[in-house]
Amino acid sequence: MFRNIVLLLCMFFSVASKAEQNLTLWYSHQDNSFINLLVDEFKKENNINISLVQFDPEKIKAEILLGAQYGGLPDLVIFPSDFVGLHRLMKLSRIPEDWFLSDISPPAKSTAFADRKYWGIPVIQGNNLLLYYNKKLVSKPARSWESLLASKQQYIDKNILPIGWNYQDMYYFIPFLSAFNGWPITDNQISLNTPEMVAALKYYRDLAKQKVVDEQCHYTCSQADFVQGKEAYAINGDWAYQDLKNTMGENLGVALLPTINGSQMRSMKSTFVLSLPNYSSRPKQEKKLIEKFAKFVQRPSIQTLVYEKTRLLPVSEHLLGEYKKQAKGNDKVLFEQFELSKPMPSSIKMAIAWQAIAIGFKRYEDGLSAEESAEYMQHIATQQMRRLKNE
Secondary structure (H helix, E strand, C coil): CCHHHHHHHHHHHHHHHHCCCCEEEEECCCCCHHHHHHHHHEEEEEEECEEEEECCCCHHHHHHHHHHHHHCCCCCCEHHHHHHHHHHHHHHHCCCCCCCCCCECCHHCCCEEECEEECCEEEEEEEEEEEEECCCCCCHHHHHHHHHHHHHHHHHCCEEEEEHHHHHHCCCCHHHHCCCCHHHHHHEEEECCCCCHHHHHHHHHHHHCCCCCCCCHHHHHHHHHCCCCCEEEEEEEEHHHHHHHHHHHHHEEECCCCEEECEEEEEEEEEEEEEEEEECCHHHHHHHHHHHHHHHCCCHHHHHHHHHCCCCCCCCHHHHHHHHHHHHHHHHHHHHHHCCEEECCCCCHHHHHHHHHHHHHHHHCHHHHHHHHHHHHHHHHHHHHHHHHCC
């Protein structure tokens, strides 16, 4: 009798222990179906609960930095690859090279590399901007800003905004800078005080002054207005494609970003990576689960499932090539814009450049000249780099 009770107790605690296996994952990707798909498929093979916490893209960086400083970091995070430049401040753990599957494309893998180590595992790639349009309002999408501006009055007369995007987010400013042959990191140095930056600032600001875009309408507002037919065009990321498609159906059009004076706008592109805060301090059993999940998300079968359900591009070199060959219609545009986009640096210099551009642009809106604002951007970046070296 006593022996049976002991066996039952052992079985109970064993089952309870297995049921209590839990991981927490923070993420910032708009497409919930992408994250849920990964987690649900993983749960089918493992007796585990993964708690999900979604943050706005503008907030997740601050949340992780605060968590690293005051405690409370999750087991897993999925975020844009440029965050890995902040690996020390975020307390990210190095990814062992033998965790990577061989089929990951070298450009995708390189996005997780900083300071001679890997700090994340690429899960999907793209994260670049596109031109969306409402087919009810636009019969043929504009290929240039000159063409789009020439048609603006027909929309304004109907109380429709010609185009919308998250104007205050400097990620959306970068394609304009690129069209003037500028880029924030040149020869591995932060390069903001340039004639190209000045020209791009003036052009960008002038669009708001012409009421072509609502400068006060942020991400959620702009996407909602586009879906409701209050905007003819929208600049948004590939991450929004499935949401827009689900809502707008056949009325959703996708096109390449328009040219400026014949020059191509080039969005930044990156990957979303799986990173591991404080992995080295996790319990042994938890480490095994984390490693298993990290290898699971790279599987060709999982990469295939994600692309077919969400149209988010795989990091598998083979799959990317196969899907590119098959692409038609909107899918073809997704690949074309991806190839036209430029990789976003993953170094801490990019994180500093983002901050400097945002502060400088606010000064420009507050009354500084474009020339003074570009100079101020460079000043902020230089100061931050000096502080970093002295820490």
